[in-house]
Amino acid sequence: MEKYVLGIESSCDDTAVAVVSEKGEVLSSVIASQAAIHSEFGGVFPELAGRAHVQSILPAIEKALRDASITEKQIEAIGVTRGPGLIGSLLVGLTSASGLGMGWDIPVIGVNHLRGHLRSADLEEERVSYPAIILLVSGGHTFLAHMQSNTEIELLGSTRDDSVGEAYDKVGRMLDLGYPGGPVVDRAAKKGNANIPFPRPMLHKGLEFSFSGLKSAVARYLDALEGEPVVEDVAASFVEAAMEILLTKCRKALKAYPVKSLVVVGGVAASPQLREQAGALCEEMGVELCLPPLRWSTDNAAMIALATWDYLRLGKAPEPKPQLQLSIAEF
Numbered sequence: 001m002e003k004y005v006l007g008i009e010s011s012c013d014d015t016a017v018a019v020v021s022e023k024g025e026v027l028s029s030v031i032a033s034q035a036a037i038h039s040e041f042g043g044v045f046p047e048l049a050g051r052a053h054v055q056s057i058l059p060a061i062e063k064a065l066r067d068a069s070i071t072e073k074q075i076e077a078i079g080v081t082r083g084p085g086l087i088g089s090l091l092v093g094l095t096s097a098s099g100l101g102m103g104w105d106i107p108v109i110g111v112n113h114l115r116g117h118l119r120s121a122d123l124e125e126e127r128v129s130y131p132a133i134i135l136l137v138s139g140g141h142t143f144l145a146h147m148q149s150n151t152e153i154e155l156l157g158s159t160r161d162d163s164v165g166e167a168y169d170k171v172g173r174m175l176d177l178g179y180p181g182g183p184v185v186d187r188a189a190k191k192g193n194a195n196i197p198f199p200r201p202m203l204h205k206g207l208e209f210s211f212s213g214l215k216s217a218v219a220r221y222l223d224a225l226e227g228e229p230v231v232e233d234v235a236a237s238f239v240e241a242a243m244e245i246l247l248t249k250c251r252k253a254l255k256a257y258p259v260k261s262l263v264v265v266g267g268v269a270a271s272p273q274l275r276e277q278a279g280a281l282c283e284e285m286g287v288e289l290c291l292p293p294l295r296w297s298t299d300n301a302a303m304i305a306l307a308t309w310d311y312l313r314l315g316k317a318p319e320p321k322p323q324l325q326l327s328i329a330e331f
Helices: 035-041 046-068 087-104 113-122 164-174 181-190 212-224 231-256 272-285 301-314
Strands: 004-009 015-020 026-032 075-083 108-112 132-137 142-149 152-158 261-265 288-290
Touching: 004 046, 004 087, 004 301, 015 046, 015 301, 026 046, 026 301, 035 046, 046 087, 075 087, 075 113, 075 301, 087 108, 108 113, 108 301, 113 132, 113 261, 113 301, 132 231, 142 231, 164 181, 164 212, 164 231, 181 231, 181 272, 212 231, 231 272, 261 272, 272 288
Parallel strands: 004 075, 075 108, 132 261, 261 288
Antiparallel strands: 004 015, 015 026, 132 142, 142 152
């Protein structure tokens, strides 16, 4: 009887559950979105997120098993995000997974959320050729890493302040475009002209990132305006600056490390501008571009389940305990 992993992801605002085979086949993926709950705040309201997870988690688990047409007897292990994330949100997933593991008498493995994103590019089919440079860009994180295999990683540089995804969300709120900021800012940018000279913080300083200065520059520009801004031009100028920062750092990393591929993962990997420009960079540098399908770019439980298989193969089983500031170096 073939076995599967049940993945649970509740680190932030969406409740996600999935069933995944060892080869990365996704039998089911259920996501209970909280976008409507948080849209009026322009960002995630932690207390409301935790309450929504409580309401959604058990129905999502039941639906994931039903959609996959399997029973708990076919579950090899439960993988659940242990961090980083919001404490209230994490605890809902962790306690639910622990209860199920006890009842079903199967192991429960705490999964690093960032490892999940790294593995998202191999969901449904193997896409990544190693060694690889990884760019992870999401609402909470921005970093570059070198990976020799899917479990051997060296951090090259991360953001000193805001993530690029957070900057997107804040700019979306400044422009009254809605939440989440990534898709709406990208759509607006496609209609505008990048004619505002926003700064590119730390553009030529190593492989680390900084986006607080760019975000603040957008705020100062809007505060100084007399009259209404051309929203599309502000969005286009912001996106152009963000893309130049990200791609310049990727180019430096690709020059410094001989690799076969550039892997771009995380919620911002859904950006059409980033996908297009990363493709052009990879063609220029002679490496493969590896991207997760759009549905696996944002937070999901399938990536957590696939990462769980890595833990199982290596014989590592991190405890399902919340770790709010978990780094990528902590497997």
